[in-house]
Amino acid sequence: MGSLFLICHYFYQAPKYLFWLGLGYIVPSFSLAAQSFMSNSELALSAPLLGGMYLFGAWASAYAMALRKNGHAHSYWCFGLITIALLLLSYFSYVDNQLWIRMLILNSTIAIVESLVLFSIFKNYQHIGIFNKIVDFSYFFIVIYTFARSLIIYLFLSNIEADMLVTSVWWLMMLAASIFLSMWFAIVLLGTLVRDIIHKLNDERLKDPLTNLLNRRGFYEKAKSALSYTSQDTYFLLMCDIDHFKRINDQYGHLIGDSILQQVGQIIRENVRGQDLVGRFGGEEFILLLQVEDQHQAYRIAERIRVNIEARQLSASKISVTASFGLAQIFEQDFIRAIGVADQLLYSAKRSGRNCIGLDHTKVIFPVLN
Template sequence: MSATAEQYFPLVVPATSLLLGLALLAGWRSLRDHRYLLWLAGGYICTAFPLAAQILMDNARMATWSVLTGAMYCAGSWATAQGFALRSGGRVSGPAALAISLITLLALFCFSRLDDVLGARIVFLNLGMGLLLALALPVLFDSEQPDTLFERLLRRTYLLLVAYAILRPLLAWLLAGWFTSSGLPRSGLWLWMLAFNLLLNLWLLFLLLGGLAQQLMGELRHERNHDSLTQLLNRRAFFEIANHRLQHDPARPWALLACDVDHFKQVNDTWGHAAGDNVLRQVGVLLQQMTRPDDLVARFGGEEFVLLVHCHDLPTAARIAERIRVGLSQMHCSPAKQSITASFGVTMVATAQDLESALERADLAVYQAKHEGRNRLILSPSQDGTDCMLPDQQATP
């Protein structure tokens, strides 16, 4: 390889960093809610330019431009730390980052303009970059992100990146006497460290994008399975999950509760659809509060809600429905502060094959409750054909 090729070949590393930054920037333009992508793009781009400049400079020119390149390195490290902190739901300390950056730049000025000491510049610059990156560690390891394999690997890789930045000058001094080298940017150890830095950043970006893809898939799955207004399960997701539970745990007894808000059309006609939407949201919140985490609560459309609850028999299911009915009647979420009432149909579900039939029975029971005056619950006929009905609206809790 010629001297010119040897000089310019390391530019692959900053060029790759620049391309990665531009890719993250393009990702942010499509996913504006993920602001951390913009910060991470800035981190990659800000470090690409000073790295390319140092590759093309000799040690004398590096000393001349050390403060400017150091400022760009600090900005890149600060942006990277801020990006990972934002991704984890927090922020890095601005005053701490500013103080570290100013101390680093002051040291670079002293050991380039007042006294040209290459080793000191290397130590202070890498220590400053490492400390800036370390500002995100408390947020990263106290993240609210799901504890997935991608997240665990991402945290450990970021910790390795911080440790590598801090220990890099020590390793260079021990292995090759970097501090006295006259051709630092073209030394063999420099090239090996550039290669390792590139691989580490590629691996970090792979984990980052893998976690992002996993998060986006989770968001899409949530949108597919949940009603956008109430955030309850929609009809399709309800049937998928209910069928799965009934098929894989057939011995567990379940009850189906159908609930229909009374006179809901009057709310829309009188107060507008915004008020009606608020009523539906409040009803959804109450249904989730009054059921257990393993019960299913779904909005089937309009003012119709369906619940699949674990209980041993129909009287128990009736008590659950009655408790919910009373809770709804005590809500005052319409503009006129009027109480909200609902009619209930309750039946037991024997098997997955019985689910459709159970829903029909519950719907018929709701229709009967509406016909008999609303604000009541009615139990559907049991599986053996005997009637099990509460003619007056209350079942004893």
């Protein structure tokens, strides 16, 4: 599983946290494999080294989870705890050889290191999807299990002889639980990662890369989906076109033109609501789907956008621009017809002097915002 995480990170440009999570799986597995070939005396001599590998794996996994949530892994605390644990492991290996105490120190330290990132994981718990919640709770159960493992060692495996440990029922149960939880967590995380990648690719397919708004295809798909849910709400289409944009491109260059498109897109986003759809329809033209109570509310949204575009000086060159609009109601979910009507009203606004809103089918309104 660790190798799979590393492959995803290096060859499929998956998130950076997968690199650390891969190390969190791989490094302890080397330690476990080495233990299988050692005698009891060799285990005692190599306990600090092998324990250090387990502890590094725990920190790498915790750090990966913190990266995934853009949180803090408290690495200084972790490495302080790991240093103390390694000193204690050395003492109970070379001075006073106590297997069960080494096991208790190792598992307790792993549990504490893993638990330090729990706050970062759950601080925005209510704002994440169900699949990410499953990943977070899976990690939480691993932390709880690690604490429980320390308790089991203290209660049932204290003073156990090394020869008897590997045949102990408690040891076999802990080993089975560790393997199951590790596999479960890896599968859940990979499933969530694949889902996130698919969503990201779909978003890229539906987004305009310059403005990060919906592109024409994305707007069509989202708008038709919204209109199919209900026939009771009132919807309006708003077309927006930057005035004299070709002249701006010719005078200032395409880089300035691109900057203006980005900033106009941002102004539109700032002046709509969460349920409204915003897309770049092509060139200097934008399109919006407004779910409103009536025409007056739709008009006020359009006017607010118009006023803010006119008032803002855009790009580093402090260029003032205006925009013209066409506003059309969607009747009986006739989306394509409404686009045509809004487009006609937009060009009616252009012919009437620009920087205004084409409204209804017969007139252009030069509104004053109260």
